[in-house]
Amino acid sequence: MVVGAGPRGAGLLERIGASAPELFATGTLTVHLVDPHPPGAGRLWRADQPESLWMNSMAEDVTMFLDSSVRCEGPVRGGPSLSEWAREAVELEASGSPGPLDDLPDRIAVQVRAMTGRTFAGRQVQSAYLSWFFDRAVSSLPANVSVRVHEDDVVGLEDLPDGRQRVRLAEGADLLADIVVLAMGHTDAEPDGEHARLREFARDHDLFYLAPEYSADAGLDRLRPGEDVIMRGFGLAFVDLMVLLTEGRGGRYRRSRDGTLTYLPSGREPRIHVGSRRGVPYRSKIGYGLQGPRPSYPRFFGPEQIERLPRGADFGRDVWPLIEKELGWGHYHELFTAHPDRVTTSWEEFAERYARLPQGSPELAALVADAVPKPEDRLDVPALDRPLAGRSFSGKEELQTAVREHVAADLARRDDPRHSADLGVFLALLSVYGQLPAVFDKLGARSHVRQLDGWFYGFFNYVASGPPGPRLQQLLALSRAGVLSFVGAGMWVRAVDGEFQAGGASTGDVVRARALVEAKLPAPTMRRSRNALLRDMVERGAAVEETLVEEDFRHVTGRLLVTQESARVVNREGRAHPRRYALGPYTSGRAMAAFARPHTNSPGFRKNDAVAREILSTLAEMEQTHRACA
Structure with missing residues (x-):
């Protein structure tokens, strides 16, 4: 069955x-x-x-x-x-x-x-x-x-x-x-915590609130034409919602002779105000293939290196340096083999020194600086991850211009084979993702929750699982048409004075609206699942939610606990069922x-x-x- x-x-x-x-x-x-x-x-x-x-x-x-x-x-x-x-x-x-x-x-x-x-x-x-x-x-x-x-x-x-x-x-x-x-x-899943409180606030004040939901099934009919809608989340769920509220309401796009895309509103769209922790959308999909030979993965983050990790490993200290080294290997292999005019030495010489120098060391930084003269050709993970970090803007319009410039530059880069080192990073990330299951049992609970689940998976999706380029072109057109605006990085949301408010670290501006949409998928949960079977199994003890424990730290992830090797369902007594398995993202x-x-x-x-x-x-x-x- x-x-x-x-x-x-x-x-x-x-x-x-x-x-x-x-x-x-x-x-x-x-x-x-x-x-x-x-x-x-x-x-x-x-x-x-x-x-x-x-x-x-x-x-x-x-x-x-x-x-x-x-x-x-x-x-x-x-x-x-x-x-x-x-x-x-x-x-x-x-x-x-x-x-x-x-x-x-x-x-x-x-x-x-x-x-x-x-x-x-x-x-x-x-x-x-x-x-x-x-x-x-x-x-x-x-x-x-x-x-x-x-x-x-x-x-x-x-x-x-x-x-x-x-x-x-x-x-x-x-x-x-x-x-x-x-x-x-x-x-x-039924919402809890902040999402449950926001839903209750919306009910009490006749507002619209959409908790995390699957976009194709989201009930958006109550969002009125022309009204302000705050959207929290800038990933793939947001892109779907953007499409449903614009094209899905009769809007059209027209491309001019110079290639500029213009949005022609139907008049039935709301005004979308979107932000997130990063304040920018996921990186565009890459539109070209490798220009050089494909490297062999994994090189620095494979079974041999994972086997040597200590029990209770810290992701930032023990795992991330291996991953970052793998990403650099993918980046520089493509740069050196496909674009030798932009480096000062051969790949063989660089690779030998790169492989033996510790990640994060001054010696490795010096090697990269000497061999790759232009900073834009070097892999800078923090800048890639948080492009608005440390930047502030005088007001809304300056922020809109900055985000549009960022998206346009990302689109141009991801469609230009001269930047094919980005594809080397992408392929290295795919290799890393495939190795991660072997790390689960090695990580300490705090690190698993705060660094792996709390940061890395989001970073992976942001870099490697972004939208098609045409979707970001549409986003720019919507921004120019005034249908969509950017809230910025470090987004916060409040429910006060009978309305929703949103702002961020990028400007001091505050958006006020009667509608708030969580542009994200529901987090895994068995106890609040709308799936009657999963909820019943947990209530009876036939299954349990995964709980990560480390000394005085305890965190329930909400995922269905299964054995790592065979994916067999584990019950309340800690026994794996001999004939019951579970597969998928909820486990x-x-x-x-x-x-x-x-x-x-x-x-x-x-x-x-x-x-x-x-x-x-x-x-x-x-x-x-x-x-x-x-």
Whole structure:
């Protein structure tokens, strides 16, 4: 039984099919998939969402298939990336053969035909790709494995004396399962703390407040045309909300002959005031490939270095120097090999000295300064992370100009191959992210909460998981049109005198509004989850929230606690369930997205493979025992 038939559940199904001939060649297996949303796409990637919402990755950077880079025990069965799937679909159509385009609505088929590797596809197109992947995974199953899909929710799960589990569906049916995998992806949550207080304030004063929510499902109808709306958060959730409140309300863009993008309002938009801790949007996606040879990752932050970390390691002292050295390796490898005219020595000479000098040492700084004459060619992580830090502005207009200049410069840099060292940093960050699960058990609790969860993941998303460049061009157009303005860095929000107020460290200006929107996703929580199954399991002690403890420090992360190696669910007594697993971002495994960039040894793919093989091995043992007793 797999609870959740979105990309995570579909990816697990593919792995079960891949390893079943080796590990479960006899007997029969029925995989029940339960999800109220379409299999393959699931809730977040379902087709019935606004056409204006895009993916945040180029089509060539999206795949559901393992490749030779994935280090796993199961067989690797390759398949097309999103862009390759689109190209193959168009070729099939041109040849007159049946293919994916036959079953797609015209508006989506048009997008598929126009797609290139560097297209930022609409989410409806990704939904079609995921649905096709699911159908292919099902059709590729061996003859002794079958699938049943249940369009329903799971609301209860209990153990039976014989080791099986009873699964209760929302519509009333009960299913019996030998093994259960929870693969539900992101989950909704009731607000608490500040968010609960702000919601109550809004109710008491007839204001609008949107707690952290999934943008495509957010109720925005109560936001009135022309009214001021404060948005806290400048990441991908903000971009979706920006689109829904502008294009989604009839606004249009027009590009002039000189390339300038102009926004033409419909008159139904609110006035958006956005800010965050950084005060700027996530960095734009990079629009070019490496100009030099691809380096080998990991170099400084791999299994060997992680193994040497002490128990109770401090992220800032023990881990971050290794990560920063890896980022520098990616940056300077690309700079030296692709742009040798901007350095004073060879890569071989620089690399030898770089590798042996301690990160953060004066000697390393001197090496970089001598070998890379221009400061703009050097990697400066603090400046990258906090571009408005230490800057103050005389007023709102000066701040607007500064942020627009920052965004325009970022767009230009991320579209200019002369700055391809930025892509070296990006690829190094992907490598680092893939190694992080091995660090979890090494870190002290304080460091895990405050530095890894509290800073690094946000830094990763800011640098490596930003919006498509065209979205930031739209943001600039909205700013010039007066539909959107910037609050600045160090944003604060208050609820006073019957209104919401916002300001920041960048200026002394204060924005006043009757509407406040949290432009972010809900934080993981099991006790306040709107998922009845997860909430019930925690209330009964069949599952627990992850708690990080260190001496007098104790922090409940809200994530479902699972074993790090096998992703088995842990109960109140600290015992891992022998036949119950959980995969996804709501677990203590902190998994990456269910699909991945090709050739990156995706940790999500590795975990799917490991869990699938453990499930099949367990089922094979049960089958043997059953035959022996028969």
